Amino acid sequence: MRSFQKIIAASAAALATTTMLAAVAGLSAAPAFAAEPLRIATATPATRHAAQAEDAVARGRYLVSITGCNDCHTQGYPQRGGQMPTAEWLTGSPIGFQGPWGVSYAANLRLTVQGLTEDQWLAFARAERRPPMPWFALRDMSDADLRAVYRFIRSLGAAGERMPQAVAPGGVVRTPYIPFMPQDPPPVARR
Numbered sequence: 192m193r194s195f196q197k198i199i200a201a202s203a204a205a206l207a208t209t210t211m212l213a214a215v216a217g218l219s220a221a222p223a224f225a226a227e228p229l230r231i232a233t234a235t236p237a238t239r240h241a242a243q244a245e246d247a248v249a250r251g252r253y254l255v256s257i258t259g260c261n262d263c264h265t266q267g268y269p270q271r272g273g274q275m276p277t278a279e280w281l282t283g284s285p286i287g288f289q290g291p292w293g294v295s296y297a298a299n300l301r302l303t304v305q306g307l308t309e310d311q312w313l314a315f316a317r318a319e320r321r322p323p324m325p326w327f328a329l330r331d332m333s334d335a336d337l338r339a340v341y342r343f344i345r346s347l348g349a350a351g352e353r354m355p356q357a358v359a360p361g362g363v364v365r366t367p368y369i370p371f372m373p374q375d376p377p378p379v380a381r382r
């Protein structure tokens with residue numbers, strides 16, 4: 192108990208010293224966030240533009256992580272509960288999805304964005320795709336959010352290989368694939 196009191200007394204002394212030093216140095220004891228509006232108010236158009244660009248990348252990262260893009264476009268992401276380095280995000284998956292559409296592959300988006308300007312991306316991202324790509328989710332995203340997603344993916348740079356081309360129904364499939372069709376239960380389960 193006594194040593195505990197000593198620790199408290201020591202911390203109080205340390206705090207007092209810090210406050211005194213700050214006062215001597217002419218620093219205010221105001222919390223750090225109080226300086227924030229000042230920085231923005233004095234920002235030049237160039238620094239403001241840079242800050243906005245940074246915000247868009249951060250928002251894009253957030254959108255990608257909560258809208259499930261990594262679920263299909265990053266191999267191993269769901270299995271590892273999303274614990275994967277960002278450097279590996281969105282490099283595609285060579286395991287196909289099979290259904291009446293044939294076999295589709297979640298593209299390497301890191302390479303996809305390399306060939307598109309931000310404006311081209313808006314139209315490209317909203318185009319109808321084979322299942323199970325939730326293309327309608329991108330169609331319904333605001334321009335600002337879609338642009339943020341593009342900026343984030345671009346910020347990661349090119350990585351990985353191109354994924355296989357989609358295979359038409361009945362075509363030859365050369366990769367592992369996941370059947371994406373409702374299956375009938377085994378007879379015993381129907382009773």
Ligand code: HEC
Pocket residue numbers: 255258259260261262263264288295296297298299300303315316319320321322323324325328329340357
């Ligand atoms: C359930 C799996 C799945 C999810 C989740 C998913 N995708 Fe896809 N995505 C695919 C598949 C499969 C394709 C290939 C579709 C085709 O062949 O037409 C694809 C294709 C695309 C393409 C076209 C790429 C190209 O180069 O042709 C874009 C862009 C894309 N996805 C973006 C996204 C974004 C952004 C998200 C997150 C909001 C997302 N996808 C979520 C499976 C998925």
